[in-house]
Amino acid sequence: MLRSVIKRRTRKGAALERKKAIVIGSGVGGLSLGIRLQSLGFDTTIFEKLDGPGGRAYVRRAEGFTFDMGPTVITVPHFIEELFALERDQPALDKPDFPAAVLDENRRITSGVSGGPATSKYVQIIPILPFYRIYFDDGTHFDYDGDPERTREQIRAIAPEDLEGYERFHRDARAIFERGFLELGFTYFRDVPSMLRIAPDLVKLDAVRPLFSFVKRYFKSDKLRQVFSFEPLLVGGNPLAVPAIYAMIHFVEKTWGIHFAMGGTGALVRGFVRKFEELGGTMRYGSEVARIEIEGSGKHRRATAVVPADGSRHPADLVASNGDYVNTYLKLIDRVHRPSHPDIRLKLARQSMSLLVVYFGFRSDGLNLDLRHHNIILGPRYEELLKDIFGRKILAEDFSQYLHIPSITDPSLAPPGHHCAYTLVPVPHNGSGLDWSKLADPFVDRVLRFLDERGYIPGLGERLVYKSFITPDYFEHTLNSRLGNGFGIEPVLWQSAYFRPHNKSEDIANFYLVGANTQPGGGTPAVMMSAKMTAREIARDFDIPFDVVDRPQVRGTVAK
Structure with missing residues (x-):
């Protein structure tokens, strides 16, 4: 057929x-x-x-x-x-x-x-519950599992005055999810009219306002503002800047789970x-x-082959790139064949933040580990730290992190009597000029020492048996990611x-x-x-x- x-x-x-x-x-x-x-x-x-x-x-x-x-x-x-x-x-x-x-x-x-x-x-x-345990800097936490009654119970404990705001947020985030994800999620915006047709709906839903500003309309508690706005960080977005349509992530997770x-x-x-x-x-x-071959000119340009670093030529009837957008056009295609993508436009594209990720293994014998599969550990600052990472592009003294311990769910990922983990810290991309060859080792030590001294993994320094890490340099030079971004275009x-x-x-x-x-x-x-x-x-x-x-x-x- x-x-x-x-x-x-x-x-x-x-x-x-x-x-x-x-x-x-x-x-x-x-x-x-x-x-x-x-x-x-x-x-x-x-x-x-x-x-x-x-x-x-x-x-x-x-x-x-x-x-x-x-x-x-x-x-x-x-x-x-x-x-x-x-x-x-x-x-x-x-x-x-x-x-x-x-x-x-x-x-x-x-x-x-x-x-x-x-x-x-x-x-x-298999499903994971809770979806995330979210730790605040004062040591308290919020278990987000999508269950509405459990969510209301925890809101009542943190800020009962925000219960009514949560009901409004829930209603409005649901409307954004239904329109923005279920009805428009697979819409391909190939031209301006296709976007203009849906713009009034998004404005009506207030989905173009920055997400953190959107969330602040519903919650007075700083803790709850963080709980209901952090999720875009998991896809490279700054909660202070991404449009409120990203409130739909809350409902994507709530509807189908983690x-x-x-x-x-x-x-x-x-x-x-x-x-x-x-x-x-x-x-x-x-x-x-190393190169995508293009034949023809003007409206008759066609992708005809790829050439790997070894110089061999591989013809094709179509070529698709899952690589970094900017580097695909900038490094693999001659500029004469990309008039809609001149160098200046590509270089001005705003990139997402990058990451420092520490991979480590530690002995679990005799350890009462009170953590979950997915843990969000928030630092003492939220808005200002986001401004440091995305705006000022500096490496602050404080940090937030996502701590992943999959061996809690699947012990086969670590040797018997051990846990494997990684902790991910958002950091500026390499447009910052930070020298990770000098900064990485002491910063990694600070992150691991924090987990130990703050009691997340007591005695980690003595229990640690394996450690490695990646920095923005890995994203830039190994994954060919523009400026070492962690998630592509912001x-x-x-x-x-x-x-x-x-x-x-x-x-x-x-x-x-x-x-x-x-x-x-x-x-x-x-x-x-x-x-x-x-x-x-x-x-x-x-x-x-x-x-x-x-x-x-x-x-x-x-x-x-």
Whole structure:
């Protein structure tokens, strides 16, 4: 069926070979697109610079410990199920993006196995509760698990005067989620009119106001303002600057929960690789792409091949990049072929913050560890620290961190009697001029000493058996990330929707982008969404028929 679409015929009627596709980068976005391209009927090769898959989701193994190096929060499990259920030459682009079953408020999984039947063939995904334990600087904490009564109970304990504000926030965040995610989440803003059509709705919902300003309208307590605004930091956004449409993250998590792949996110990545290869795709590791070949000029430019660092040439009928948006255009494509992306525009693109991530293993014998799988440890300052990181771009004396201890859930990730962990500290990107060759070691020691002395992991200094770390330099030089950003283009209002990098190149036919830099944005669910959006653009360009099913009526159908 679709194979007859992909196979073109000569004038004599002889079938030509299947079209060839190349994807640059094997992050979650690149793997998701690779799977979809195979289901569209292409023969797809993924070129990956590293010696294994994952990109930011690469896995580090050392001394019996297994560390996910990047994303660890999994939500919207039906996106994963949809990918694992795809078949060769059966793209399923015309199925509902949000089937009615996944919108049923009683369907949120809080125990057992999260994945559907297709997912379970490749990886075991389980729910995590609470979603996050959020520690404040005074030692108190808030367990966020999405349960409305438990949430109200904790608000009552912290600031009972904010209960009424929470009800209003809950109502308004839900409206943003229903319009911004369920109804518009897969909308590709290819032109200005497509954005202008929905702008009045977003203004009416107050979704363009900065998120922290939006949250302050509902909560007087500084603690609750932090609880309900921190989440964009997990996708590279500054709560003081991202538009309030990011309040929908609260409802994305509340509706479908937070989940964990047993074996770590790397196990999910390996499942994607296995699925891709079962569909006929090819992985090439240790193959950094040095150049994308473009033929023609003006409206007739076309991507025709990629050239890795070894100088070999690999022709293709389409090329897609899961790499950094700025560096893809700036370093892989000659400027004469990208008039819509001149050097100055690319270099002025505002990048997300970067990260210092410490990977460590420690002995757990005799230790009463009162932590959870996901822990947010907030410092004494919130707004001013965000200004230091995103605005002033300085390394402050204080810090906040996300502490991930997956061996609480999956002991196989550490040797017996041990825990594995990573702690992630937001820091300025390399536009700051900070010299991490001098700053990193003492800063890492401060972070670990803080966890010890403040009692999060008592005696950590004596229990520590393994330590390594990455800085913005890793993101810049190993992951080829512009200025060492940790999440791609910063999700500010003027880099959102139509103004975010396009999934289909404006300048070059048969050249596409996918991943956190593109529409709709960052975060594991969003990059899987971007792959579906990019696949739809490719299907249109290659005359592969599909009809997008109308969005369901969602009002009143999601978690209350």
